Amino acid sequence: MTGLGLKRRIGRIAFDAGAMLLFAAGVLLLPVLLPAIAVSEAWEMRKLARTRCTRCGNRIGITEIRRARQDGIAQAWAAIGAVPALWRRRRVVAVWNVICPTCGHEYTYSFHARRQGLMSKGPGSDGAMSPGHGA
Numbered sequence: 001m002t003g004l005g006l007k008r009r010i011g012r013i014a015f016d017a018g019a020m021l022l023f024a025a026g027v028l029l030l031p032v033l034l035p036a037i038a039v040s041e042a043w044e045m046r047k048l049a050r051t052r053c054t055r056c057g058n059r060i061g062i063t064e065i066r067r068a069r070q071d072g073i074a075q076a077w078a079a080i081g082a083v084p085a086l087w088r089r090r091r092v093v094a095v096w097n098v099i100c101p102t103c104g105h106e107y108t109y110s111f112h113a114r115r116q117g118l119m120s121k122g123p124g125s126d127g128a129m130s131p132g133h134g135a
């Protein structure tokens, strides 16, 4: 009788411990994941900043990338305010509008198509350009 009760109690403790462990792992992983996301974003931004303008050949620069990012975030937040349910989707399709500080040529950058890097917006361009080229 007592043996069965004990077994059940141990099982219960094991279950609780498992749940606690999962919870702890989630809590512990969060501070690890957040900087990882920040680091990958910083790396992405530096890569974009090195991208040369297809029209004038000058680098876009981190200042413009930062501004475009802030703009993109503002847009995403505006979208959240309008349609909360679509938050995730809107965030994913958030597009940065990057403008060459030298000649004013416009580019778009989206996380959706981030492999393509900056996409030229203007006419008479081949469109995609690979970031970090010719550095």
Ligand SMILES: [Zn+2]
Binding pocket: 053, 054, 055, 056, 057, 058, 100, 101, 102, 103, 104, 105
């Ligand atoms: Zn330019």
